[in-house]
Amino acid sequence: MTLATGLTLARIALTLPVVLAILFGFGLLAAILLGMAALTDFADGWVARTRNQVTPIGAVLDPIADKILNLSVMVGLVAAGTLSGPHLIPVFAIVFRELFISGLREGGAQIKLPVTALAKVKTTVQFIALVALCFGPSVIALGLFWLAAVLTLWTGADYMRRWLNIE
Template sequence: MAQSPLTQIPNLITIARILAIAPVIALVMTGDPNLRLLALILYILAAASDWLDGYLARKWNQTSPLGRMLDPIADKLLVGLLVVTLAWDGSLSAWDMIPALAILFRELFISGLREFLGNTKVVLKVTQLAKWKTTVQLAALAIILLDPIVPGLALVSDLLLWLAGILTVWTGMQYLLASWPHLSDDVL
């Protein structure tokens, strides 16, 4: 008897990543540097689980439609909610809001585009550059979390956030161009 996707370890790891978001956000919002360090540790574990769940799913041949749906949602929730929280607590400068808003816009837009195209049986495959984009986003947010604890990282976090913003816009344009032929009413 096949194992239910809800009990497969890779999917449980993805679900744990989603569940870790609330404590990360709550710990950041306290404003306490010690709790922010705890948020950073929990965030790093959640971010690393993005690699782990995919690796285990492929290794154990436990890929599933549930996992393919949950994994990008978990990534977008982790990144998006943390970006909003860091904007709220003042960790992001006015200039940082440019790549931050680009990240939020792209993630929501491409999710909607995938949903729309799903009704047409068109699948937008995740590109290698999009995987790097997610990695750079996750790294940038980790450095931003770390900056108040270890002063002097502002330039590094700014550069990584802008790189993440550029990669985010670039991959968003790639997905939009790939889906363009399928957006006509004649094709749908």
């Protein structure tokens, strides 16, 4: 067990408390816990690279942990009524892309789809949007969430292009 893998597992472990905080109306607690979980996403990769702790299990768990956290938080926000009506469109877009890219990575296991710089920006915007949404559906939070959805679809199309070797 490396520190990097421990950070990834911590992100998974924080998922349920974040969602429960959202569902029970503790927005500040949800935002703090989600912020901590988001920091583990950035920290685990940095620790793995700087301490030479890149492992096959870490490489597999990291994107799974991201999806568990992000998709669970979105479900919690939908269940709490924070995301509803037209704001379900970005939820569906993000869920679609995450499942599609996961399927490409899993189904094409011999094909590597490394994370791009834009995908890292997408992840950052998505985390900021989700943290902001813990406080309610403000114009800024919803705008960031829609931006995250656009970036999500853009990076998904980029992964698809690279997977198909389309220049």
